[in-house]
Amino acid sequence: MELPTLSGQGHLAEVVPSVLATLGVPGCVDTLGLPDAAGVCVLLIDGLGSELLRVHADDAPVLTELAKATLTVGCPSTTVAGLAAIGTGVASGEHGMAGYTFEVPGCGVLNALRWREHPGGGELDLRPEDVQPLPTTFERAAAAGVEAVVVAEAKFANSPLTRAVQRGAEYRGVYAMGDLAAETLRALRESPGFCYAYHGQLDELGHRYGPGSPAWVMQLRQVDRLVELLVDGLPPGRVLAVVADHGMVALGANVIDIDVTPELRSGVRAFGGDPRVRHVYTEPGATEDVLATWRSVLGPRAWVTRRDEAIAAGWLGPRVSDRVRPRFGDVIAAARDDFGMLRRTAEPLESKLIGQHGSMTPAEQLVPLAIAHR
Structure with missing residues (x-):
């Protein structure tokens, strides 16, 4: 059986290095042709695949109008690997966050979201900085004098996964879509720099009810409104780049x-x-x-x-x-x-x-x- 390949597309791991290149961070190259900017926000919508956006374009007119390119995310197409691609600027074969669960030789199978042994749930003696030791994109930004801010759910502020792939940033915890939007715009207004914002509820509802379900569609409409608020509030000289970490399918009976x-x-x-x-x-x-x-x-x-x-x-x-x-x-x-x-x-x-x-x-x-x- 012939295997699928990923050739001919940009990769999710190219997004932040391209952003940092526009902000003058040494060693970074803009491979995606982003606009010049004094400050950039990367907003990641967990679970929003291009095919889902195309099918539900009428429910997300702002995103549909702005979406001019398509990226691949690599194997595995999971949140852990996608967040690591954003947080390191390299694909899974280098950052090694090999999925929802994966074996760390000599230690056992790690559930990277819970940071526990899988499937038993026992503790594993694994420091996030050892599991993912590469410098993060946030550390690279800070080392070049570019302020790096993460705006995401407050409960993730000190999680092992955050330490593994987002260390080096100032973490601003939020609780709902309203303060996600407000805090992201505040970060863009305060000073030139790199802001990363994360929205996870579309993925949650897709898992629970299925992508394309009524609940999922209602959430997509809210996501589109979030993007519209950010676009309307963008200060001069700022760029908003909206991406996703993977798409989604509904399992059948097979x-x-x-x-x-x-x-x-x-x-x-x-x-x-x-x-x-x-x-x-x-x-x-x-x-x-x-x-x-x-x-x-x-x-x-x-x-x-x-x-x-x-x-x-x-x-x-x-x-x-x-x-x-x-x-x-x-x-x-x-x-x-x-x-x-x-x-x-x-x-x-x-x-x-x-x-x-x-x-x-x-x-x-x-x-x-x-x-x-x-």
């Missing part, structure tokens, strides 16, 4: 439960990923047998490949460091269409979600880049 499928567990010592993309960590010497079994059982419902083949296809970006290579499965299974690889026993909450993401389909990979400036 799913498989790994926990009750013995063939899929044979020769496997651990699982990572999520229902749309699975890291399969094999027992020594078992990789080829596991690969053959997973290909046979899943058939055309998924791309099932060796890690090195996924790297060669560009799934993990142009470079893959030896430090993070083992975090990606010996075998990687990426779902096609509306297929899902559930673990109802080990992951009961995740397995109940309607909307999912992580794989290599256009619905998950393609995100808009919308630009406004004064």
Whole structure:
């Protein structure tokens, strides 16, 4: 089975280096052709894929008008990897935040959102700065004398994931869409610099009710109003760049439960990923047998490949460091269409979600880049 590739598109990891280049940060290059600016805000709308925006254009007229480019997000198309791409300026093969859950060799499988062992929930002795040691884009901005501000939910202010991918910024915690808009505009008015703002509720409702559901559409309309408020309030010389970390699909009835499928567990010592993309960590010497079994059982419902083949296809970006290579499965299974690889026993909450993401389909990979400036 031929693997999909990511060639011919800009990448989410290029956004902040391009922003920093326009602000004069040494070593950064603007590969996206952004407007010159004295200050820039990158607003990330979690879960807003380009295909979803196209289908629901009438519900988001401001975003639709501003969205002039499309980016890819790479593998896995998940929030953890997307936030790390924003926060480091490199793809998953270098930053190593390999998804919702992934194995850190010698430590166990990490749930990167909860920063706990997966699936058991026990503590892991892992410092975020060790898991993701690369300098963040916020640290690079600050080192060049450019003020860096993060505007996001207050509950995430001191989280391990924030430390891993957003350290170096002044964190301004907010509680709703109103103070998200107000605090973002305040950051842009106060002084020239780099502001990153995050909105996560569209993704939450997509998971719970499904992308395109009435609740999701209502939230999309609110997101469009948020963007309109920011555009209307932009001070002179400022740029707003709206992006997303991934798209989303609604799972159909065609799913498989790994926990009750013995063939899929044979020769496997651990699982990572999520229902749309699975890291399969094999027992020594078992990789080829596991690969053959997973290909046979899943058939055309998924791309099932060796890690090195996924790297060669560009799934993990142009470079893959030896430090993070083992975090990606010996075998990687990426779902096609509306297929899902559930673990109802080990992951009961995740397995109940309607909307999912992580794989290599256009619905998950393609995100808009919308630009406004004064």
